[in-house]
Amino acid sequence: MEDQTEISPPARVKNATLQRGLTNRHIQLIAIGGAIGTGLFMGSGKTISLAGPSIIFVYMIIGFVLFFVMRAMGELLLSNLEYKSFSDFAGDLLGPWAGFFVGWTYWFCWVITGIADIVAITSYISYWAPNFPEWGTSFICVLTLLILNLATVKLFGEMEFWFSMIKITAIVSLIIVGIVLISIGFESPAGHTAALENIWNDGGMFPKGLSGFFAGFQIAIFAFVGIELVGTAAAETRNPEKSLPKAINAIPIRIITFYVLALAIIMSVTPWRSILADKSPFVELFVMIGIPAAASLVNFVVLTAAASSANSGIFSTSRMLFGLSKEGEAPKQFSQLSKRAVPANGLLFTSLCLSCGIILIYFIPDVMHVFTLVTTVSALLFMFIWSMILCSYLAYRKKRPQLHEKSIYKMPLGIIMSWLCLAFFVFMTVLLAFEHDTRQALSVTPLWFIALAVGYQYVKKNKQKNLIQK
Template identity: 35%
Template structure:
């Protein structure tokens, strides 16, 4: 994968493996927005505010800082080797091939399930307007459209993500602007409250519903940031990666914190947080207070866009992960997934990943499968934390390897920042074991990790025995 050639006509860089560097700096940032700003903010923020009140701002800030540190670690490794199609490949390179294999397949599965979850959500949002529509039909239509976008050209995917993420960002900016207006004019709400910055920290308590609820908010917010690491999947198809990557990584975290913390701050300033309904989107509630009767309709459209954006990024990312797995595999059966189209798309791996997501409409057709799917999705999300821990371990090993690039895009203060991030991610996982709702998925994630690696060890020993007997 080392060399690059240039297409004279289009002036687009082509990697030696045939994939194309067609993503701009803006597209890379929007892909990260697409993955990490979604329904967790537009629909789920009411629940997190209800748990901790204004202290939720500290939770978002803290997790945002640690995600930034992880992004700097990923950015440093991708800067040193921008030919990699996924950051997970560094786990196999610097930690161990076995754990790298586990992380790659686990992360691919997590992204596939995330895409399936977005498909399920999309059908729910569409049925808000068209209750008589079949869920499976809605899901297949959206999957076909977004798969077609992914198969067109890398630049087409980038442009679609700029549009989809742009709508989400515009919605948040409108909320913040309206919020500032309501607060500065001391807007009187129908409930008898008044918009004021004093609403945010009036009678402030760090644990208004107890320490347990405060701790439980951390995993919820952690998963809301999930998807930011998509930047570490776009590098191999980004124009001028060593120029774009540092800008993209450094700018993303500040903007995400602005949109998350800025919107939550405004929401709690417009009306006291205790008056918010945790079961309804806080965006809907605030737009209603601002006198927008169609608030629920507007937000329903935005969450459809948000789900499309996340699904779009999931199809892109699953395709690149499977392609990287096939590239690194010695199995002949995996060589099928290394096919690259004339447009520079790893077409076989993208199509296969999208095909697996067809399980979502099948599950929707059988209600009895819904509970099992929810459990598997939760297990997969918990495995994501383990992948994050392994990624940080890979970065630490990279810093002590011969590949370390002294003049690269270095993670700041890695000697303490790296171990501290690992400890924080580990604490997030441990907290899942003390919550009745999350303990079984967390145990399921541990069982998957243990079972996968034991099976891999057994397979390796069996192959060694065959080699010994053969010789």
């Protein structure tokens, strides 16, 4: 994040010593992993119960909007390879305040998301060990992820590669099993026959009207949290000019396959009114067809999906703290790297913050209630990050038209789509005010930005003081 009066972009990069240890193979699977979040596995039951079959359109609309956000991010990152993440270009194009707000908000986003993931993991583990204390599961999870991330960036890439492979295999398997069940007209123990008509037979595509359709957006947007992770990993990618566009361009087909097709199959096999809001429909489908071993396997898959998301959060937040520290906007200890070129202090601090999930689970035993609360706050803050990417893009088009002209990876309909996507995020924020549980989260979120404003004034004075002393 650059204060143009104090630190130029090249100075920012000269001091950075993060290693480019991620290959194209890693970055492609990190992009897929980011597009298949915990929200798809954990939250899709609730979104289906809220919106019915229209949830398919909800995921398509959100995916369409976020594809353009990612295209904007891709053009910006490739316009200047000295940018290490979107906090860098926000600081450079919108001013130092934007870099500070984006950097710290992104860190907080992933801490909140990580807490949601820890909550989800705890829920999945209880499937096998119902009597094991839930706070104990959370503690073991945080500790394991910390130890793995303290190794090397290449190990992070390998972990994400295999986590993503497990998620892809699971969804493809679910689609294949679902197609077989539909083709043979499988009848469930509850007397439901698997058929494509189940999607629209009970009240059409919009059985809960427009209000139900809009309600689906509130939880569905959390399923896409992490889609921008490919931009955070760009600083540690060996060939960003090749791997970044390839990863972003594949987003639409991934969304159609992993979201739209998977949910259509689930609602064909199990009529949407029979899908439980507080259970993962992925696990329930295999329980329903009477294969307990398969249900355990799918539970393992959704567990790895949550672990993958939490793992990504620990990785990205430690790198964001590293960048903030380099700019004098976070304690200098966060810019110290271990012998393995890993920001160990940032990893430890983030893991300590994730431990708040353990406290939440201890005091609020209702896992789904905790999950809804933290995911709403997370979705709000991620919408802020995505909006700042779009605002940075608009500033880039105004201030640096020559770079846009030279770009080999231009955002389609750049200015028009940026404004349309921003309008969509405003609409999404208004929607969150209509439901009781999401309204609670919406009302407390401004406190974070007040805290940031106070923090930025302190950092600004500190920088000026240091300049005078020099």
